[in-house]
Amino acid sequence: MSEIRLEKIDDNRWLLPQTGGMRVPGIIYANDKIYDLLKKDESAKQVANVAHLPGIVNYSLAMPDVHWGYGFPIGGVAAFDLDGGIISPGGVGYDINCGCRLMTTELSISDIKDKIKDLTTALYHRIPSGVGSTGYIKLSGKDQKKVLEEGAQWAVKAGFGTAQDLETTEDGGCLSGADPEQVSTRAIERGKQQLGTLGSGNHFLEIEVVQEIFDEKTAQAFGLRKNQIVVMIHTGSRGLGYQICDDYLALMVKHAHETGIELPDKQLACAYLNSARGQNYLAAMACGANYAWANRQILMHLTSEVLEKTLRVAPRELGMRLVYDVCHNIAKIESFTIAGITKKLCVHRKGATRAYPAGSDTIPARYKGVGQPVLIPGDMGAGSYVLVGQEKAMQETFGSACHGAGRVMSRTQAIKSSRGRSISREMADQGVLVMAGSRGTLSEEMPEAYKNLQDVVQVMHDSGIAKKVVRLKSIACIKG
Amino acid sequence: MSNYNFFDHTADIGVEISGRTKKELFANAAYALFDVLIENIKNNGKTVREIKRRHKIISVDGEDAADLMINFLRELLYLFNGENWVVGDCEVMECGNKKLVVKLTGEPYYKLKHLIKTEIKAVTYCGLSVTKKKSGWKARVIFDV
Numbered sequence: 374m375s376e377i378r379l380e381k382i383d384d385n386r387w388l389l390p391q392t393g394g395m396r397v398p399g400i401i402y403a404n405d406k407i408y409d410l411l412k413k414d415e416s417a418k419q420v421a422n423v424a425h426l427p428g429i430v431n432y433s434l435a436m437p438d439v440h441w442g443y444g445f446p447i448g449g450v451a452a453f454d455l456d457g458g459i460i461s462p463g464g465v466g467y468d469i470n471c472g473c474r475l476m477t478t479e480l481s482i483s484d485i486k487d488k489i490k491d492l493t494t495a496l497y498h499r500i501p502s503g504v505g506s507t508g509y510i511k512l513s514g515k516d517q518k519k520v521l522e523e524g525a526q527w528a529v530k531a532g533f534g535t536a537q538d539l540e541t542t543e544d545g546g547c548l549s550g551a552d553p554e555q556v557s558t559r560a561i562e563r564g565k566q567q568l569g570t571l572g573s574g575n576h577f578l579e580i581e582v583v584q585e586i587f588d589e590k591t592a593q594a595f596g597l598r599k600n601q602i603v604v605m606i607h608t609g610s611r612g613l614g615y616q617i618c619d620d621y622l623a624l625m626v627k628h629a630h631e632t633g634i635e636l637p638d639k640q641l642a643c644a645y646l647n648s649a650r651g652q653n654y655l656a657a658m659a660c661g662a663n664y665a666w667a668n669r670q671i672l673m674h675l676t677s678e679v680l681e682k683t684l685r686v687a688p689r690e691l692g693m694r695l696v697y698d699v700c701h702n703i704a705k706i707e708s709f710t711i712a713g714i715t716k717k718l719c720v721h722r723k724g725a726t727r728a729y730p731a732g733s734d735t736i737p738a739r740y741k742g743v744g745q746p747v748l749i750p751g752d753m754g755a756g757s758y759v760l761v762g763q764e765k766a767m768q769e770t771f772g773s774a775c776h777g778a779g780r781v782m783s784r785t786q787a788i789k790s791s792r793g794r795s796i797s798r799e800m801a802d803q804g805v806l807v808m809a810g811s812r813g814t815l816s817e818e819m820p821e822a823y824k825n826l827q828d829v830v831q832v833m834h835d836s837g838i839a840k841k842v843v844r845l846k847s848i849a850c851i852k853g
Numbered sequence: 854m855s856n857y858n859f860f861d862h863t864a865d866i867g868v869e870i871s872g873r874t875k876k877e878l879f880a881n882a883a884y885a886l887f888d889v890l891i892e893n894i895k896n897n898g899k900t901v902r903e904i905k906r907r908h909k910i911i912s913v914d915g916e917d918a919a920d921l922m923i924n925f926l927r928e929l930l931y932l933f934n935g936e937n938w939v940v941g942d943c944e945v946m947e948c949g950n951k952k953l954v955v956k957l958t959g960e961p962y963y964k965l966k967h968l969i970k971t972e973i974k975a976v977t978y979c980g981l982s983v984t985k986k987k988s989g990w991k992a993r994v995i996f997d998v
Contacts, residue, residue: 414863441863443979443995465976467997504972505934574998603867612934615974619927626978630916640977689945783861784971784998813970851974 377417379408385836387434389417394635395424399433399641402775403834407437407484407851410781410824414441416448419744422637428458430711430718434770434837436725437832438779438824442466446638450773451525452709453646455717460651461643462658463623463706464721468662469617471576471609472700473726473776474669475759477777478680479692480602482582482848487635488684492580493806493849495683499508499675503810503853507567517561520568521553524663525698529671534695536775541737543727544699548705551659554827556613557620560657564613571669576608578676581756581845589737591842594743595696598606604680604693605724605757606672607750608663610783615662621654646719651774652679655704659749662703669698671744695735696759697746699726707735716755720771728762728774728839747839751778752827753818754803756846758830760839769797774839777822788832791816800850809852818852857885862995867970867980870992876945877916879925879953879982880989883943886926887997891939901906903945904960906941913953918983921953926976929957937962971998973981 377402387408389399399420403411411417421447421785424433430452444463444515454457481555485492497557501508519527525546529536539545552563583601586592597603608616625642628634628650636642644651677693679718680793684691704721729736729745736745747760755778766772782790796815800807809815833839856877860867866886872878894979913928932938940959949952974997983992 416863441864442976443997445862463978504969559931559935615933616935619975622978623924626920635985643979645945780863783863785861785864811970832903 375513377421379417385832387402390842394637397419397429397432398422399424399435401435401439402437402634402836402838403731406828407824407832409682410787411439413450416441416446419444419446420449422641423449423464425635426451426453426459426461426641426643427634428454430454430621431605431719435699436773436775437829438724438777440779440781442723444638445721445723449723449776450725450770451784452718452720452722453698454717454772455706456730458646458719459643460619460646460654460704460719461641461721462625462654463640463642465618465658466702466723467475467615467618468609469614470665470700471699471702474606474673474698475696475746476604476673476676477596477694477696478602478604479690481600485602485684489580489806489849492680492683493851495679496676497808497851498576499679500672500851501782502572502851504573505593506570506853507566507823510569512565512568517565520667521556521586521660521663522551523547525666525670527785528667533671533674538673540605542696543700544740546670546698548659548662551663552656553651553660555657556617556660560613560616560620563616564611567611567613568664568668569786570611571608571672571851571853572611573633573810575595575818576853578672578851579605579847580849581605581847584846586842587703587841588761591743594789594840595746595759596666596694596738597696597759597843603749605675605750605845606669606676607670608668610661613664614661617657621657623652627825636821644700658704662700665700666698697748699748703728706808707772709767719772720773721846722773722775725773726776727761727772728766729772730764730767749775749776749826749830752820753800753805753807753847753850754777754820755826756844758826758844759842760833761842762820763837766839770838774833779825780822782815782822787819787822788816790821805847806849807852813850829832854882865946866961866996866998867936868994870994870998871872871989873989875990877921878950878953878992879945880943882922882926882992882994883929883940885930886973887940889971890933890969890973892970894966894968897929904963904966906958906960909959911955911957913955915953919981921951922983922994923976925953925955926994930973930976931983933962934945939967974996
């Protein structure tokens with residue numbers, strides 16, 4: 374980040390001063406250790422690039438898991454005025470509504486200790502994963518449209534899970550305004566075969582155990598107790614989402630050219646929110662988001678079936694319950710108070726999760742007293758954290774927090790440094806059974822490829838954006 | 854020397870492609886894309902079902918050389934992701950400033966023959982460049998993986 378100078382605001386924040394064509398300054402959430410990592414890539418420059426976009430409000434933000442992406446940095450948050458502001462497909466990302474879902478069970482670690490291998494094998498065989506994996510669900514044209522319009526609500530109607538699951542899914546598992554007419558035939562084609570699949574790369578399904586509780590009252594509200602077995606799923610909208618992003622990026626490169634929007638990087642291509650092209654993208658993006666929610670809802674249902682069958686327990690004994698489902702690649706119209714005036718903004722979260730505090734209207738009734746669960750998966754060895762959103766997030770980060778640990782090593786570096794090692798053996802030594810479709814994925818996803826999750830989470834905790842509730846330890850992991 | 858080299862990018866894969874001519878540059882870009890995606894499985898002498906190779910002619914438009922490059926690679930990626938087609942040979946028939954016509958020879962994806970190495974989500978505009986050098990043409994492209 375040669376030409377970028379950051380000024381320290383406090384122990385957890387760095388200011389990126391407004392220079393050149395930047396319309397607002399930037400703020401990066403980082404402690405000294407993470408700041409040192411920032412110097413090694415171009416993410417600070419990308420934070421500055423986002424600040425050039427029309428209608429950006431207050432700051433171009435980056436969460437502590439920030440790393441070099443394409444266009445927007447990963448871990449980037451930016452809000453735009455509905456009047457004069459823009460929407461950018463690259464600010465959402467290719468994997469629209471990539472997100473996490475955490476489910477609790479009535480089981481404790483002692484109940485499954487001897488059956489972890491059986492469980493993992495059964496899950497690995499039942500949950501389609503890997504590059505180009507296809508699902509069991511074959512959709513008719515009519516159903517395909519409904520998936521795009523109704524999201525997880527369609528999945529529940531089709532018998533995957535219960536209405537209760539929808540209560541604890543962000544937006545009830547259905548983003549309004551979805552219009553399948555705005556989705557290309559190519560995107561629809563790619564989506565047909567992939568509903569109910571995990572995918573590859575950093576997507577996973579993990580069996581985890583609640584290891585440490587930081588905030589007893591909130592943990593209880595979330596239904597989490599020590600030694601409890603939980604399941605975390607991380608996946609998104611698969612090829613359908615990638616294609617929607619790709620289609621609209623190409624259109625918006627043209628739009629930006631025609632309307633004279635100056636872009637420091639073409640990947641930031643965008644359209645004015647009040648233009649037809651901007652509105653069409655929002656309608657198509659909502660379809661991608663809904664597909665992803667349906668996908669995670671189906672995978673949750675498949676998981677509960679496998680657990681019941683393998684452990685020979687009844688659904689009631691397993692007691693699988695959805696704690697929360699958050700999206701971390703999305704743009705949403707949300708209300709915030711800026712300089713005393715409440716207004717609607719289009720908040721882009723690219724590798725960032727929502728982190729609404731207690732009392733917010735749009736969080737599930739059962740969490741209104743404590744705040745929204747914020748799910749932060751780590752690398753294969755580090756496990757995950759559950760945090761809870763705080764009021765300060767509404768004041769500083771448009772109600773957003775980090776979404777994971779964030780990469781520090783490129784995939785090629787990771788593959789190089791894992792040569793001659795057995796990552797799955799190393800993970801087994803740490804008490805994590807890993808099953809992956811390819812050795813390449815395992816190498817790319819090895820723990821050293823990521824920042825230290827504790828550091829990232831601590832920055833969010835100490836800056837008062839989201840507070841730590843529990844830490845989860847991985848015991849089994851399925852990857853593509 | 855190889856006609857393409859990979860460069861480091863934290864989350865994705867970057868490729869620098871070269872070609873003595875612009876036509877060669879585009880053909881090499883196609884090979885680089887499929888090299889990231891697919892590895893031909895060696896079968897230790899076992900016979901793999903013979904797959905009939907087919908030809909396909911595609912035409913791509915763009916505002917300039919960089920736009921042509923990304924639109925071409927996006928098209929190839931869709932042939933793989935949407936139509937399960939693996940490109941083996943690429944002959945650039947026409948290479949104008951705003952139009953590219955390419956004859957592709959390829960075969961349907963067959964899992965006993967083609968090992969998918971990396972899933973490419975997309976070809977990005979990020980840091981995209983196509984430039985003419987003294988020694989020929991160079992392009993830089995980042996694949997989102």
